Amino acid sequence: MTETVATTESPEETFEVAVALARRNPEASLFYLHGDLGAGKTLFTKGIASFHGIDPGEVTSPTFALVQRHSGGKRLLYHIDLYRIDDERELAELGIEEMEEEGAVLVVEWAEKLGRRLREDAIDVSLEVASENRRRIQIRCP
Numbered sequence: 001m002t003e004t005v006a007t008t009e010s011p012e013e014t015f016e017v018a019v020a021l022a023r024r025n026p027e028a029s030l031f032y033l034h035g036d037l038g039a040g041k042t043l044f045t046k047g048i049a050s051f052h053g054i055d056p057g058e059v060t061s062p063t064f065a066l067v068q069r070h071s072g073g074k075r076l077l078y079h080i081d082l083y084r085i086d087d088e089r090e091l092a093e094l095g096i097e098e099m100e101e102e103g104a105v106l107v108v109e110w111a112e113k114l115g116r117r118l119r120e121d122a123i124d125v126s127l128e129v130a131s132e133n134r135r136r137i138q139i140r141c142p
């Protein structure tokens with residue numbers, strides 16, 4: 001496992017950290033994102049999506065939908081936000097295994113809510129708000 005830490009000073013820099021991570025791991029299919037509201041998880045998802053040829057403008061914070069499917073890129077990408085997930089039954093209904101079977105890229109916000117479903121082979125990203133425009137980003141690659 002390798003661990004890297006980056007500090008970004010702007011939203012654009014965080015986006016670029018995400019693009020670079022996806023570029024270094026083009027075959028990776030599972031990204032876990034952690035961090036408080038406003039930490040930059042959705043922005044980070046935009047960067048991963050952008051590397052895979054998806055318009056980052058299409059990637060938004062899902063207010064109602066827990067899962068957004070982006071099929072316009074080189075790889076299919078599912079953006080999953082578990083913020084509103086409360087129990088195992090709701091988690092099971094999302095059908096994450098089926099998405100994996102499609103060979104899609106999965107990006108999961110609030111991944112810690114996966115509980116016993118957390119996988120060791122995911123790329124794990126924790127974003128921490130250091131100040132208004134500064135984020136500390138810790139990346140663990142298996």
Ligand code: ADP
Pocket residue numbers: 008009010011012013014035036037038039040041042043044061109132133134135
């Ligand atoms: P989350 O999905 O974690 O709730 P978002 O990605 O939706 O967070 O929002 C992050 C917010 O923080 C955006 O408004 C963004 O402009 C702002 N921001 C300010 N500085 C940074 C930075 N260095 N990295 C990421 N986002 C930043």
Ligand code: MG
Pocket residue numbers: 041042061081109
């Ligand atoms: Mg978000």
